Amino acid sequence: MGPVSRSGRSFSTDEGSGRVKPDIPHDNAQWLAAFGEHLLTRPARTREAYCSDVSQLAHLAGDASIARLNRLELSRLLARLHAQGLSGVSLRRKLSAWRAFYRFVCDRDPTMREDPCAGLRAPKAPRRLPSALTPDEAARLVSIEAHTPIAVRDRALFELAYSSGLRLSELASLDVDRLDRAEGEVRVFGKGAKERIVPVGAAARGALDAWLAARAGVAAHGEAALFVSARGTRLSPRAVQLRLAEWAVKQGLTRHVHPHMLRHSFASHVLQSSGDLRAVQEMLGHASIASTQVYTHLDFQALAKVYDAAHPRAKRQKRRGKS
Secondary structure (H helix, E strand, O other), X not given: OOOEOOOOEEEEEOOOOOOEEEEEEHHHXXXXXXXXXXXXXXXXXXXXXXXXXXXXXXXXXXXXXXHHOOHHHHHHHHHHHHHOOOOHHHHHHHHHHHHHHHHHHHHHOOOOOOOOOOOOOOOOOOOOOOOOOOHHHHHHHHOOOOOOHHHHHHHHHHHHHHHHOOOHHHHHHOEHHHEEXXXXXXXXXXXXHOEEEEEOOHHHHHHHHHHHHHHOOOOOOOOOEOOEOOOOOEOOHHHHHHHHHHHHHHOOOOOOOOHHHHHHHXXXXXXXXXXXHHHHHHHHOOOOHHHHHHHHHHHHHHHHHHXXXXXXXXXXXXXXXXX
């Protein structure tokens, strides 16, 4: 927080111009500073996002005390942001930060009788279905002709991501001792530091065996990471993203491929083959079955395309619709 003037208002620097501009009342600045300290135990990105969203709330409130805003005032501010073009997804994120802030205020101010965020709802946004590769695209992507240790690593990395549906963070944080080659399993820590065991398919096991043999000549002494860079240190999530995008182009895929797309592809393809939603939920590490059910929509979309292309009645309806 910037310096405080004699009038009790704090000041901050306008990054675009370098000029000093009035910021927010001192009382609100104190609440923001205390809230930031309260979030020190949270992940850095969560803390940054929450502080940013509550800071925006303070600017929207003007001279009013953010700790004293009521439900109607917060609802109007939410509507104002919506009118400015913010999507339902963005508004839900902001409302989540506001709720965390007012829970913090309620815990520290005995005069607060109720949470002003209680009952507030952000506008619904159209749900986007995750993008998945077709089985042919996935097979083409992972069929890398590996002639160098780094290419061997990349094939093992992509095979594991597609075989076991791991998140990007889980891939990057995976250590060698988390891989059980004999049982064909991998232990990962997902969201909330929850551990789960995921099976590893035969193709991925073969690719991992090849990489472990090559890794001995690449990894730095004492490095625990399963996937390491050319320098021998743990491969970063950003490096995984870049390598996957590069290989997708090399393998002839005509769209951008990101690590989460392999996770989506794993879930969609396993669900199409097995129909076992609970098993897919467990392998993905979803806390709620609702998060997994989105893949049933992907499955339905694939079936609908087949129906539209093959069923004679579907074709007649399509022609009739054009007339």
